[in-house]
Amino acid sequence: VKLAEILEVTAEHAGRTDTEAAFPIEALEVMRSSGLLRLVVPAEYGGLGGTVADMLDVTLQLGREDMSVAMIFAMHCQQALTLVRHASPELAASILPDLGYLASVTTERGKGGNLLMSESTVDSDGSQLKIDRDAPIVTGGPHADGYLVTTLAPDATSPNQVSLVYVARHQVEVEVLGGWQPLGMRSTLSVPMRLTGQVPVGQTIGEAGGFRSIVTRTFGPLAHLGWSAAWLGTAAGALSRVVQHIRSDRKQFDTESELLLAGLARVRGRIDTVHASLRHTLQAFQTADLSTTPVQMLVNTLKVFAAEECFTAVNELVDLVGLRHGYLTGSPLRLERALRDLRSASLNYSNQRLVLANGSLVLLDQQVHLV
């Protein structure tokens, strides 16, 4: 896979897709044709056999060009790995060899982003699941080839018995119920959608009602790792452009200014500490027991910390370079876009919700075990 070509196509269309709030179909097309969408699919299924570290490296690179594309790619890989790790062998063999772009249908009106609850009932005759699923936010939904959908288990007696089901696009009726006109991450095209149709019961991923354990082991940690990589790439790209700009225009910048130097050092420090946290959390994800509270806190903290620090880093860059290059849309430094994009980070699965969850977890670990 020629990553350079994918990055080039991503960069070429990023300005227009941001302005128009349009999905980056050119970038998706080259990711599809190059095989990058099958990065984490094992070689036995015709994929590239990439690791989670590979997924994060590519996401970081994409984030330097376009945060929306990085988010789309990271979330696609999160779902592809969920299939790889939790789908039955028969289901995996039927989907993975021709894997296209996967979108997730996990949001619901009334419960926001809470993954572990659903009010969406399904009827089942034992062989088919009858799906009628309405979701307020489906990233890239209109362009997806398949969906991972949360619903209640067919025999659920409480809203906490959530199943994850694979749905191919051709199996269902897909309706787009509204538009997407946000401040930032505009080209993720995260629109409200409704899916209706029937799929075989065998397309349930893991046990019926068993999505919780998939969230703990795979879906949750990979979301936080992937998003954090996208945000880190965005902040690193912004600093890189600012440094190149300062180096090439030394008449305009006093490179002995203590304000400038101290400011740059702080921004770089934020980026490096997010990166350290990302790598450390990745290592914990690969080696530690994800059902334990210290590891769960670490994974949640990565997301909260990366969201805050990456936004703050770019916000500080805006002050350092001033109005013309920090605030105007036409500047090649693209700081205003990075700032708008990164403002979404604390909202994209609410930091407040995660901090509350971590608050309870802190009380469960009296000895403060460091992971």
Add this chain to the structure above:
Amino acid sequence: VDANFVQVLQPFLKYAEDEEITGASRLRDLGLDSMRAIQLLFAVEDTYGMSLPDELLTDSTFDTAGSLWAAIESVRVHS
């Protein structure tokens, strides 16, 4: 699990309704989230006058009424 323990559990399981709580009852399915889990832990510790060590406070301990009861028993036996 004993009847007294079921009474301790009841207020934290908002979806239990009229369902009988047994050792196999899955606490997460009955409404126990991470915020309620810590409140349940405090209720258990107050009721039984003991403290569960950090190592026992995992997802699997809070899986079913029976697994939580087993954790409580393991501490009571040793104290």
